[in-house]
Amino acid sequence: MAACDQDLSTMRRRTRWIRTIGLADGALILVGGALGFAxxxxxxxxxxxxxxxxxxxxxxxxxxxxxx
Known part of the structure; x- marks a missing residue:
């Protein structure tokens, strides 16, 4: 059971990291597009x-x- 909990914790950490980087990247795309347009x-x-x-x-x- 402990190994399963550790794997779940690692997966949650990885998912949070991917989501954070993805949101920052999406924000850069939006800002870059708006800046180039404006x-x-x-x-x-x-x-x-x-x-x-x-x-x-x-x-x-x-x-x-x-x-x-």
Whole structure:
């Protein structure tokens, strides 16, 4: 029973970590898109943020699927 509880605790910690990183990444995508739309002069920075954030969210999804 103790091993089962430990596995459940590890899984909850991992899920919380993945969720936190995913939410932060989603916020970066939204801010980058809004920034690029609102201030055309900052569009290169917004494009860089989006270009980094979208692959990161794909890696997070892959990790979440492979470890569940």
């Amino acid at each position: 201030v055309p002069a900052l569009r290169p920075i917004a494009n860089w943020v989006m270009g980094v954030s979208i692959p990161v969210s794909g890696l997070i999804a892959y990790y979440a699927i492979m470890t569940s």
